[in-house]
Amino acid sequence: MRVLLVEDERKVRDSIAEGLQSEGFEVDVADTGSHGFARLRDAPPDVLILDLGLPDLDGLDVLRDLRASGSRMPVLVLTARDALEERLAGLDGGADDYLVKPFAFSELLARVRALLRRGRTETVMQLVHLDLELDLVRRRACRAGEELVLTTKEFELLELLLRHAGGTVSRKAIAEVVWRQVSRATPLDNVIDVHMARLRRKVDDPFPRRLIRTVRGVGFQLGDGPA
Amino acid sequence: MNRWRSSVRLRLATLYVAGLGVVLLLFGSCVFVLVRARVMQSVEVRSQAELARLASYLQQEGISTSEEMEEPGYEPYLVVGPDGSALYASSTWRDLGLPQAPRELAPAGGGEAREPALHVSSLSFRCANQDVTAYVAIDTGDTRRSLSILMAVLLGGTAAALVAALFLGYWLAGRALAPVAALARAAERVGVGDVTARLPVGVAQDEFDRLAEAFNAVLERLQTAIEELRRFSSNVSHELRTPLAAMRSVGEQALRRGTDARGEEAIGSMLEEVDRLTSLIEQLLALARTEATGAGEQGNPVDPAAVAREVVNACLVLAEEREQELVCELEEGLVVTAHPLLLRQALYNLLDNAIRCTPPRGHVRVRVRRLSNDESVIEVVDDGPGIAPEDQQRIFTRFERVDRDAAASGAGLGLAIAKRAIEACRGRIELASALGVGSCFRIVLLHGREAVPRREEQRPVRFSPNQGVSHP
Numbered sequence: 001m002r003v004l005l006v007e008d009e010r011k012v013r014d015s016i017a018e019g020l021q022s023e024g025f026e027v028d029v030a031d032t033g034s035h036g037f038a039r040l041r042d043a044p045p046d047v048l049i050l051d052l053g054l055p056d057l058d059g060l061d062v063l064r065d066l067r068a069s070g071s072r073m074p075v076l077v078l079t080a081r082d083a084l085e086e087r088l089a090g091l092d093g094g095a096d097d098y099l100v101k102p103f104a105f106s107e108l109l110a111r112v113r114a115l116l117r118r119g120r121t122e123t124v125m126q127l128v129h130l131d132l133e134l135d136l137v138r139r140r141a142c143r144a145g146e147e148l149v150l151t152t153k154e155f156e157l158l159e160l161l162l163r164h165a166g167g168t169v170s171r172k173a174i175a176e177v178v179w180r181q182v183s184r185a186t187p188l189d190n191v192i193d194v195h196m197a198r199l200r201r202k203v204d205d206p207f208p209r210r211l212i213r214t215v216r217g218v219g220f221q222l223g224d225g226p227a
Numbered sequence: 228m229n230r231w232r233s234s235v236r237l238r239l240a241t242l243y244v245a246g247l248g249v250v251l252l253l254f255g256s257c258v259f260v261l262v263r264a265r266v267m268q269s270v271e272v273r274s275q276a277e278l279a280r281l282a283s284y285l286q287q288e289g290i291s292t293s294e295e296m297e298e299p300g301y302e303p304y305l306v307v308g309p310d311g312s313a314l315y316a317s318s319t320w321r322d323l324g325l326p327q328a329p330r331e332l333a334p335a336g337g338g339e340a341r342e343p344a345l346h347v348s349s350l351s352f353r354c355a356n357q358d359v360t361a362y363v364a365i366d367t368g369d370t371r372r373s374l375s376i377l378m379a380v381l382l383g384g385t386a387a388a389l390v391a392a393l394f395l396g397y398w399l400a401g402r403a404l405a406p407v408a409a410l411a412r413a414a415e416r417v418g419v420g421d422v423t424a425r426l427p428v429g430v431a432q433d434e435f436d437r438l439a440e441a442f443n444a445v446l447e448r449l450q451t452a453i454e455e456l457r458r459f460s461s462n463v464s465h466e467l468r469t470p471l472a473a474m475r476s477v478g479e480q481a482l483r484r485g486t487d488a489r490g491e492e493a494i495g496s497m498l499e500e501v502d503r504l505t506s507l508i509e510q511l512l513a514l515a516r517t518e519a520t521g522a523g524e525q526g527n528p529v530d531p532a533a534v535a536r537e538v539v540n541a542c543l544v545l546a547e548e549r550e551q552e553l554v555c556e557l558e559e560g561l562v563v564t565a566h567p568l569l570l571r572q573a574l575y576n577l578l579d580n581a582i583r584c585t586p587p588r589g590h591v592r593v594r595v596r597r598l599s600n601d602e603s604v605i606e607v608v609d610d611g612p613g614i615a616p617e618d619q620q621r622i623f624t625r626f627e628r629v630d631r632d633a634a635a636s637g638a639g640l641g642l643a644i645a646k647r648a649i650e651a652c653r654g655r656i657e658l659a660s661a662l663g664v665g666s667c668f669r670i671v672l673l674h675g676r677e678a679v680p681r682r683e684e685q686r687p688v689r690f691s692p693n694q695g696v697s698h699p
């Protein structure tokens with residue numbers, strides 16, 4: 001899968017490119033809008049990651065031109081401005097998704113994968129990770145055949161971790177998905193930590209292998225859990 | 228009473244009428260007193276002339292006590308001798324039934340007799356070698372009736388003038404105050420966030436035009452300032468987030484590449500600080516946005532009990548972790564005007580603050596109730612250490628905390644944000660607190676106009692409302 005990353009900040013660009021490459025993507029980069037245009041024309045990627053604050057062109061113009069040319073390429077927009085109007089402008093301009101800086105790499109990865117999956121309808125009824133099973137229809141969770149009694153929030157939390165098994169889920173992503181938080185001005189970190197601690201007591205404490213791992217400064221990860 | 232206080236127009240008209248009333252009454256009294264004095268004086272002059280005529284007649288003819296004494300066509304009269312006994316009373320005097328003893332009459336020299344419609348005057352003179360006093364009674368009925376009519380006209384005229392003046396004054400005051408009313412309407416629009424409102428400026432260049440111009444100039448500057456602030460916070464947000472994004476991204480990739488435990492520790496700790504900084508910036512921007520634009524949109528009708536339930540459900544775990552009792556008392560069916568997001572954020576901040584400030588096993592109570600016909604209140608009551616009176620204002624300013632333990636209580640923006648958010652909803656936050664007793668934060672909001680709350684955009688809370696909570 002080929003990704004074109006248009007981002008003028010060298011450090012952000014290089015580190016994202018490195019991360020995506022390590023995840024098996026083929027990454028093409030551009031540091032200006034016009035350069036991005038050229039790369040889009042010469043070697044159309046499967047997905048475009050586009051920063052809106054470019055030095056020469058407004059990212060939105062790049063986006064509009066791309067859509068005007070009839071392309072339906074999935075586009076993930078990055079922005080350091082979060083005024084609601086700008087988000088809306090981004091989506092109206094043809095973006096499929098957006099991320100506000102600073103973001104966790106895991107989130108970027110999850111969204112890029114989601115964009116690439118788009119169109120392929122897959123209704124997941126069940127999520128499985130090692131001996132942990134989640135029945136999304138009956139909303140039941142089992143580990144090693146034993147049913148876990150979870151609250152709604154705990155179930156949603158576990159579901160989110162399972163959907164990104166192996167990757168890291170940031171607190172911000174949890175706040176947005178599980179708590180449907182719109183504004184980041186209200187820190188839900190304490191709430192999330194308490195729920196996570198409870199989830200661990202139910203999912204991990206009774207079993208020899210601990211699956212939920214805290215990645216310091218990044219978030220939480222559902223891993224293989226060393227014995 | 229309310230109307231009285233609220234209407235300068237009515238007050239002006241009333242003051243005008245009161246002033247005019249005092250002037251008209253003074254004028255009327257003076258006119259009446261003068262006219263009356265003048266009329267009575269002319270009556271006295273007539274009496275004296277009559278008495279003089281009578282005296283010369285009596286001095287010529289002598290006083291006879293006989294009944295046959297000629298009635299010389301005078302007004303009713305009485306002649307009294309030096310010993311005070313009546314020498315002669317004219318038949319007309321007797322017909323009127325007037326007393327014949329002078330001491331029963333008014334003091335000599337004239338004055339009102341007991342009979343109100345008569346004016347009695349006297350004159351002493353010598354006649355046939357004795358000192359006699361003659362009294363003449365003049366009928367003043369007509370005069371008095373004329374005076375009564377004058378008084379009635381004066382009073383009636385005054386009353387009519389006052390009624391006319393009330394209407395005229397009310398109308399005039401209304402006309403004069405119309406520009407002020409327009410000013411007030413424009414100011415109200417600005418109050419709800421429409422800084423693009425402008426006052427119409429007339430061509431007369433009178434006081435009101437100058438006021439309108441000054442007001443418009445202030446609005447112009449306000450609008451510029453708000454737009455600048457908007458741009459500024461957008462720029463700040465961009466300038467601060469970009470390096471944070473770089474730090475975050477570089478750090479994460481370093482972690483992914485894998486380092487030793489010490490490196491992981493260092494990078495993790497750095498990323499935590501990036502998170503803290505990010506959250507701080509978000510809060511500051513939220514504050515700036517609320518101040519600049521929060522009031523820009525009109526609030527929506529919101530059910531305060533629903534918002535309270537949602538926020539309490541989110542915070543329940545925090546209270547449980549501290550083994551606190553979190554109790555709700557929610558009055559249902561109320562509708563207040565607020566921005567749902569801002570209200571939720573403010574209440575979340577207050578409740579989060581209450582839970583953090585209350586010691587383990589303490590009590591926190593969230594109460595929603597009607598305050599009056601116009602207002603409802605959401606209260607957050609705790610039995611924590613309380614806030615000293617000198618700190619109660621300070622804690623609503625940014626970066627102010629009661630305890631200086633930064634780690635335990637965040638950046639000190641929560642209450643400042645809550646206050647601005649509620650003010651943007653055109654409500655207010657009140658604080659009642661006593662050291663050692665606890666604190667009560669109150670969000671007071673105006674009632675919504677619609678009777679039935681519109682369901683605000685929110686997904687249903689899929690959170691068991693009484694999960695582990697101890698209800699009273």
